[in-house]
Structures are given as structure tokens and as C-alpha cells.
Amino acid sequence: MTANKESLSLYAPVHSWWRNRYLIGQMIRREVLERYKGSAFGLIWSFAHPLLMLLVYMFVFGVVFKMRWGVEQENNVQFAIVLFAGLIVHALFSECLIRAPSLILSNTHFVKKVVFPLETLVIVSTGTALFHMSVSVGILLLFFLFAHFTIHWTVVFLPVVLFPLLLMSMGVSWFVASVGVFLRDVAQIVGILSTVLLFLSPIFYPLSAVPAALRPYLYLNPLTLIIEQVRRVVIWGDVPEWGPLSAYFLVSLVVMWCGYWWFQRTRNAFADVV
Numbered sequence: 001m002t003a004n005k006e007s008l009s010l011y012a013p014v015h016s017w018w019r020n021r022y023l024i025g026q027m028i029r030r031e032v033l034e035r036y037k038g039s040a041f042g043l044i045w046s047f048a049h050p051l052l053m054l055l056v057y058m059f060v061f062g063v064v065f066k067m068r069w070g071v072e073q074e075n076n077v078q079f080a081i082v083l084f085a086g087l088i089v090h091a092l093f094s095e096c097l098i099r100a101p102s103l104i105l106s107n108t109h110f111v112k113k114v115v116f117p118l119e120t121l122v123i124v125s126t127g128t129a130l131f132h133m134s135v136s137v138g139i140l141l142l143f144f145l146f147a148h149f150t151i152h153w154t155v156v157f158l159p160v161v162l163f164p165l166l167l168m169s170m171g172v173s174w175f176v177a178s179v180g181v182f183l184r185d186v187a188q189i190v191g192i193l194s195t196v197l198l199f200l201s202p203i204f205y206p207l208s209a210v211p212a213a214l215r216p217y218l219y220l221n222p223l224t225l226i227i228e229q230v231r232r233v234v235i236w237g238d239v240p241e242w243g244p245l246s247a248y249f250l251v252s253l254v255v256m257w258c259g260y261w262w263f264q265r266t267r268n269a270f271a272d273v274v
Helices: 012-019 021-035 043-064 076-104 105-112 120-148 152-183 186-199 224-234 244-273
Strands: none
Touching: 012 120, 012 224, 012 244, 021 105, 021 152, 043 076, 043 120, 076 105, 076 120, 076 152, 076 186, 076 224, 120 186, 120 244, 152 186, 152 224, 224 244
């Protein structure tokens, strides 16, 4: 298992994306369209699904369980918005994580093509998840506008807040996609991990509800800081906390590069296994 100099360089992931940007764009488009191919409503489902889930969460947690976030003038719509913001972040990371183990195994026809850049499969998967997240964010902003008749200007920082999470998702996905070729149990493990992250993230409860002694451990969860920052810029109208976000960005860069490096290091063995 060898890696060329390019795959070991710090700029290699960016270079791979730029060199194959047209291919990546076409594959993302194809994946999005094929997901709803044959259905009566087509792409409308990409809007309908998150909207229906938002209404369900609003009813279950806001009406049945009467959960509240403890903010002023809170109602069922406001609670659902806060809840949905957290779920959007989890959905992005979870989709990338769950799809990763099968990326190579479901595209074996690409493995033996020497000229095909296998690493782009992870970028395509992340791009597809980002498309669905963008739809959900649009619905979130519409509901926020409905509830408050305005949208905070700080929403312009949302791409800045989400960018480190995208890097983290790609790094983890490259690693999991590689390991999934050799260890098929990884698919079961990441399914469980996704559920664990759902309940160990401040999605259904505010971070302030966690005992102070345990609160720092929740920040070991890669979703906690991003969820808090998304709510900060979209819902509370505050600018991001640049210190923690910068530290997260640096960690994400390391995770991305390590995942890419591992993927490139092991890719020569894929053909022997699949």
C-alpha cells in the first residue's frame, strides 16, 4: 500500500477537488436526481420530507411533551425552529457517515479503473448531503420568517459556521469508506454511532440542561459546537464565537487531511478485496 507524493501533501484534497470539479458536479446532480427518479413528485420530496419532519417534531415535542428551551416568548413554532436547527446539522453529518461504508462497495466498477479518482466519491457524497441540508435550511428560514417576520442579518455567517463541519465530514467519510472495504461490520457500527450522536448532541435539550461537570465532555462530540453556532447566527442573532470555531476549523483540517491520506494510502488494496 503506497501513496504518491501528491496524496501526502497538505493541498492534495483541494487539488483533487479542483481538478475533478466538473465530474464532481455532474455526479452530485445525478445522485440528487436518481434518488427521486420514478417517484410521482420527484424533487418535491426533497422539500416535503424536511417540512413534514419539522411539523412532526413540533407536534411531538412541543405539544405532546410540552418541552421548552427557556427563552422569552417561546411557543411551539419557536421551539420547533430551535429543535430543527440542531437536527439539520445532525442530518448532514449522519448522511455522510452512514453512506461512507458502502461508497466503495457500491461502486466497484470504478475501483479497477486506474484513471478514476476514487477519492471524489466522498466529495460527491458530502455534496449531496449539503444539497439536502440547503433545502432544510431554506425551510428553517421560512419558518423563522413566519414566526418573527424578519431574519437576522447574522445568517450570512451560516456558511462560515458550516464549512468546518463539511471538512470534518469528508475526513471521517474518507476514513470510514476505506475501513468499510476491509471490515463490513463498519456499516453497523456507524448506524449505532449516528443514533448515539443524535442523543448526545444538544438537539432535544439545551446545553444548559446538562450538569456543568459533564458539559465539557459534550464538546468532544463533533456536532455540539456547530449546533450551538448555527443556532447562534440563525436564531439568536449573534455573531459566531470565533475562538472556539477557529479551533474547530483547525481540528477539521487535520481530520480531513488524515482521512484523505489514509484513503489514498489504502486504495491500492481495494481491488484485491472487492
